Amino acid sequence: MLTQRQKKILQAIVRQYTSTGQPVGSKHLAEKLPFKVSSATVRNEMAVLEDNDLILKEHSSSGRIPSKRGYRYYVDNLLDPQAVTDNDLVVIQNSLGTGFQKIDEIISHSADILSNLTSYTAFTLKPEQESVRLSGFRVVPLGNHKVIAILVTDSGEVENQSFTLPPDIDTDAMQAVIRMINDQLVGLPLSEVIKRLKDDIPLQVLHYMHSPDGFLDIFDNVLSQAARERFFVGGRLNLLDFASTHDPHAIQSLYGLLDKNDNLSNILDSTLTSDNGVNVKIGQEISKNKLLDDYSLITASYNVEQYGRGIIAVLGPTRMPYSRTIGIVNAFRQELAKRLLDFYRHYYDS
Numbered sequence: 001m002l003t004q005r006q007k008k009i010l011q012a013i014v015r016q017y018t019s020t021g022q023p024v025g026s027k028h029l030a031e032k033l034p035f036k037v038s039s040a041t042v043r044n045e046m047a048v049l050e051d052n053d054l055i056l057k058e059h060s061s062s063g064r065i066p067s068k069r070g071y072r073y074y075v076d077n078l079l080d081p082q083a084v085t086d087n088d089l090v091v092i093q094n095s096l097g098t099g100f101q102k103i104d105e106i107i108s109h110s111a112d113i114l115s116n117l118t119s120y121t122a123f124t125l126k127p128e129q130e131s132v133r134l135s136g137f138r139v140v141p142l143g144n145h146k147v148i149a150i151l152v153t154d155s156g157e158v159e160n161q162s163f164t165l166p167p168d169i170d171t172d173a174m175q176a177v178i179r180m181i182n183d184q185l186v187g188l189p190l191s192e193v194i195k196r197l198k199d200d201i202p203l204q205v206l207h208y209m210h211s212p213d214g215f216l217d218i219f220d221n222v223l224s225q226a227a228r229e230r231f232f233v234g235g236r237l238n239l240l241d242f243a244s245t246h247d248p249h250a251i252q253s254l255y256g257l258l259d260k261n262d263n264l265s266n267i268l269d270s271t272l273t274s275d276n277g278v279n280v281k282i283g284q285e286i287s288k289n290k291l292l293d294d295y296s297l298i299t300a301s302y303n304v305e306q307y308g309r310g311i312i313a314v315l316g317p318t319r320m321p322y323s324r325t326i327g328i329v330n331a332f333r334q335e336l337a338k339r340l341l342d343f344y345r346h347y348y349d350s
Contacts, residue, residue, distance in 0.1 A: 002052075008033065009045050010054055011078040014066045018321045023063025068283045071296070071318055075280045082323035084331040088117060092332055096339045103127075103157070106343065108232040110312065110336055115235030117328050120242075120316035122234040123268060127308030127340065132157070134186050134193050137219065139178055141171070149222045153190065159226040166214035173208045174215055180204060181219065190226060197223065231268070242295070242317035254291045267292075268299055268313050277301065277333075278326050282318055296320055302333040304340045312336065 002010070012033055013024045026042040033042070046064055049055045054070035057063075066074065084092075095113045100106045107126045114122035135152040142148060145167060150160045165174075181201070185193050197220060205216060239254060257267065267287050278300045286292045292315075299313040312333050314325060 002049075005035075005037070006045050006048060007078060008035070009042060010049055010066075010070060011074060013046075013049075013055055013064060014070065014074045014078070014322075017065050018319050021319060023058050023065050025063040066318075068318065071282050071322075072285075075282070075322055079322055079326070081330065082321075082327040084327045088328060089331060089335075091117065092335050096335055100343065103340070103343065104232075106336075106340060107310070110332075111232040111234030113234070114312060114314060114329070114332055115238060117332070118314050118316065118325055119235075119238060120314045120320070120325075121236060121238050123311070123313040123315070124232045124234075124336075125268065125311040127302075127304050127310040133189050136186060137178060137181055137222075139174065139218070147218075149218050151222045151226050153226060157226060159222050161218075161222045161225065163218050163221075165218075166211075168211070169214055170209070176208045177205050177215060180208070190223065193223060239315070250291060257287075257289065257291065267297065268311055278330055280322065280326070294318055296322075298322075298325055298329050300329050300333045302337040302340075304337050304344065307340070307344050310336075310340075 009029065012029055016022075016024050016029070016032065026046060027039040029046075030037055030039040030042045046055060049070070050057070050064065052069075053067055054073055055064040056067045058065050092113065096106070096110065100109070103126055107124045111122045111124040114124070133154045135154045137152075138150045139147045140150065142162070145165045146162060147165055148160055148162050150158065152158050184201075184204075185196060188196070197216065202216060209215065236255065240251070278298060281297045281299075283293045283295070284290075286295060286297045294317060295315055296318045297313060297315050299311060301309050301311055303309050312329060314329060316325065
C-alpha cells in the first residue's frame with residue numbers, strides 16, 4: 001500500500017518521463033512536486049517505489065524510470081484523463097466530414113486521422129453488424145470462362161470478386177443454382193448463410209451439378225469477404241519511431257502482426273473493462289508475442305445503435321502520454337459514432 005506522498009511521486013515520475021523521455025532524478029523531482037520536500041526524502045520514497053518494482057534505475061544514470069508495473073499502477077490508480085483540446089476536437093470534426101460513399105471509406109480514413117492525432121499506429125474496426133443479412137447474389141459472365149460474383153447485403157454493402165470458372169461447369173445449371181441460393185438464403189444473417197453453405201446447400205446443388213465444389217467455392221469466397229472483420233491500420237511507419245530493436249527480422253515480424261486479420265483479432269480485445277470505456281494494455285498484457293513488450297495498446301469501442309459496435313485502438317510505446325492519448329481516443333470514438341449514425345440514417349434509412 002503506497003502512501004499519498006509515494007503516489008504523488010510515482011505520478012510525477014511517470015508524467016515527467018513520458019513527457020521528456022529522460023530518467024527522473026530526485027533533485028529535479030523535488031522541485032516539481034506540488035508540495036515541499038527535500039531531495040533526500042524524495043530519494044527515500046523512490047527507494048520504496050523501486051523495492052515495489054514500480055520504478056527502476058536505467059543504466060548508469062542516477063535517475064529512475066517507470067517499470068511496466070509502475071505504468072500499470074499509474075493507469076489504474078493515478079490517471080487523470082486529459083480533456084481533448086479545442087484544436088484536436090476541430091481536427092476530428094473536420095476530418096470526419098461528409099462526402100464518403102461507403103462505410104469502409106469512413107473507417108479507413110478514421111485510422112489515418114487517429115494516427116495523425118497521436119503520432120502512433122492506429123487501428124479501426126467497422127461496426128460488427130451481426131444482424132447483416134444477405135440481399136442478393138449474382139454471377140455476371142465476362143467471357144472466356146471468367147465471371148464476376150456480386151453479393152449484396154441489407155446494409156448496402158456490395159462485395160465482388162472475379163473468378164475463372166472450371167471448364168466443366170454448365171452455365172445454365174449455374175444460373176439455376178444461383179436462383180436456388182437466392183430463394184433459400186436471401187433475408188438470412190450472413191452467419192446463418194455460412195452455416196447453410198456447409199450443411200445442406202451442397203446436397204441441394206447436387207440436383208443441378210455433378211461436382212458443385214468449384215461453384216460453391218466462388219460463393220464461399222465472396223461471402224467470406226463480406227462477413228469478415230475488417231481492420232484498417234493508420235501510421236504503420238510510426239512503429240519504427242519507437243521500436244526497441246533495429247533487428248530487421250524483428251521489425252519485419254512486428255509489421256507482420258499488422259497485416260493479418262487473425263493477429264489483429266487476437267490483439268484487439270473488444271472486452272472493455274475500465275469505467276470510462278477505454279482499456280489500456282501494457283507490454284505482455286497485449287500479446288504473448290515478445291515483440292510488443294515495450295508497447296502499450298489503448299482500445300475503445302464505439303456504438304452505432306442498432307447498426308453494431310466497432311473498435312478503435314492506438315499502439316504506441318509504454319512511454320506514451322496516457323492522459324492525452326486516452327482523452328483523444330475517448331473523444332474520437334464519440335465523434336466517429338455520431339458520424340457513422342448520420343451516414344447509416346442518410347443512406348440506408350431514407
